[in-house]
Amino acid sequence: xxSGGNVTFVKDFFIVGFPGLHPSYYGxxxxxxxxxxxxxxxxNGIFLFLFATEKSLHKPVYYCFLSLVISDILFSTSTxxxxxxxxxxxxxxxxxxxxxxxxxxVHYLGTVNSFIMALMSIDRYVAVCNPLRYHTIMxxxxxxxxxxxxxxxAHPSTLSMAIRAFPLSYCGANTxxxxxxxxxxITRLACTDRAPYSLPAFAVAMVVxxxxxxxxxxxxxxxxxxxxxxxSTGGRLKTLSTCTSQLIxxxxxxxxxxxxxxxxxxxxxxNSDLQIAIILLxxxxxxxxxxxxxxxxTQEIKKIVLRKFQRSQVSCH
Numbered sequence: 001x002x003s004g005g006n007v008t009f010v011k012d013f014f015i016v017g018f019p020g021l022h023p024s025y026y027g028x029x030x031x032x033x034x035x036x037x038x039x040x041x042x043x044n045g046i047f048l049f050l051f052a053t054e055k056s057l058h059k060p061v062y063y064c065f066l067s068l069v070i071s072d073i074l075f076s077t078s079t080x081x082x083x084x085x086x087x088x089x090x091x092x093x094x095x096x097x098x099x100x101x102x103x104x105x106v107h108y109l110g111t112v113n114s115f116i117m118a119l120m121s122i123d124r125y126v127a128v129c130n131p132l133r134y135h136t137i138m139x140x141x142x143x144x145x146x147x148x149x150x151x152x153x154a155h156p157s158t159l160s161m162a163i164r165a166f167p168l169s170y171c172g173a174n175t176x177x178x179x180x181x182x183x184x185x186i187t188r189l190a191c192t193d194r195a196p197y198s199l200p201a202f203a204v205a206m207v208v209x210x211x212x213x214x215x216x217x218x219x220x221x222x223x224x225x226x227x228x229x230x231x232s233t234g235g236r237l238k239t240l241s242t243c244t245s246q247l248i249x250x251x252x253x254x255x256x257x258x259x260x261x262x263x264x265x266x267x268x269x270x271n272s273d274l275q276i277a278i279i280l281l282x283x284x285x286x287x288x289x290x291x292x293x294x295x296x297x298t299q300e301i302k303k304i305v306l307r308k309f310q311r312s313q314v315s316c317h
Contacts, residue, residue, distance in 0.1 A: 010170040010189065013099045015082060015092040017179045020273045030087035036284055037080040043291035044069045047301075054304050060143040061127075064120045065294060067147045068249075071112045072287030078105040079180040080284070086179070096170075099181040100162050106182050107205075108158040110283075114212035115150035117250050119143070124243045125219035129226045157204045164197055165190075177272055179280060209261070213254055220247070248293050249286060256282035 021029065047069050051057050079102065086092040094102070123143070127134050161183055168190040178185040183201050187194045223243060230236045260278055263270070270278070295301050 010096065010174040012093055012095050013174050013176050015086050015094055015176045015179065017083065017086050018273045018276055019177055026087040030084050033080055033084045036288055037076055040072060040076045040287045043288065044073050047291050050301065050304055058140060060138040060140060061123055063140060063143045063147060064116060064123055067116045068113065068290065071109045072290065075109040076284065076287050078102055083179040099186060100166050102181040103183055103186055104158055104162040106180060107161060108154055111154035111158060111208050112151055113253060114208050115154060116147065117253060118212040118215040119146055119150060120246050121216040121219035124246055125222055127242065128223045128239055161201050168192055178276060209257060216250055245293050245298055249290050252286040252289060253282065
């Protein structure tokens, strides 16, 4: 910190993590985070390898999932190493600029994920409700363009959020009560009234979250209506099974987020440790579980993984 008269300005931040965690559990928490990070890298890395080596996976639905995988890897890499260092090496200090860069990536990649999941629901909507036109509408080229649009559209709002928060006067405590830097954790340390900055940021978050969720709900309502028109039970189950992987992924991502925001709106208060745990649940569980869900629920990927495993067994012998 550096002094300026009677005011002390922050030049770096300290990531506290779980404020109520006893130091004797630091090793356990850092080990758990390290295992989670490894699982995210390995699971998503396997999908990237399969996508790169198997042309049969070059389909619209997998191009959507490719964007999700890249976003998940980037998100975990921008947050977990510092959180692990906080507990493993007691190295929780992060530079002023570094904290804002991390904040930008946290909100940017979260916005990208919301847009991509909305795109995935549109893909399933077209596949079920307009199957004859699916290969005309949802081409690889169209999905790539829409994915790129999602990555581009997520940029302005999160960048403006970071730019508006950066020049504020931070003259209070420099402790971030979180496992990573986010907009709320940073701006609550500002000496000025944070309402002009927090309210627009909250409004943007709601538009992104609820807008994407509205598209998803509309798509799956249309899918359910279409499925109910199928006369045979077997046909209904077969059609719904093509959507289950995405529904699980979307539920893991959106339900805890909506619960957290709804609890805040209706005044349900949690202690800091529980609130951080809920945030980490919806931030880190989906990146870890998503590749596993796709491998277990998608016959095409299961067959490719089994074939590659059998080939490796043969080559070993």
